[in-house]
Amino acid sequence: MDPFDKLPAEPCLEILIATCSKRTIKQLMQASPVMLRQFVAHKEYINRKLVVTEADLDDDMVQDAIAIILFPPRDDSSYFVPFDNHCLSWSN
Incomplete structure (x- = not known):
């Protein structure tokens, strides 16, 4: 239970x-x-x-840390599409 x-x-x-x-x-x-x-x-x-x-981080540092943690894994066949999407969402 x-x-x-x-x-x-x-x-x-x-x-x-x-x-x-x-x-x-x-x-x-x-x-x-x-x-x-x-x-x-x-x-x-x-x-x-x-x-x-x-850690005592400001908002920008938290955003950068999360972007790194959630960075898409490298996949030989279609790496650049998730990479581009991730970078676009990170910059917003």
Whole structure:
């Protein structure tokens, strides 16, 4: 039985962010399918919150860090389309 099963999504998300630790989040995801679903659904938001929590960064630095974290993997066949899209969304 998953103890997080009866909680709404928002408290689960806040719990993931409040851990302030990627290791703890990983352990929560392994133990709880609910937490895994929440992480997958809100990965970018959680990563952004963790970056801000781990360091005292201004908005531009956070945007740059998130852009680097979410940079598309290099795929030999169609690398430039995701690359261009990523750079365009990052610059906005």
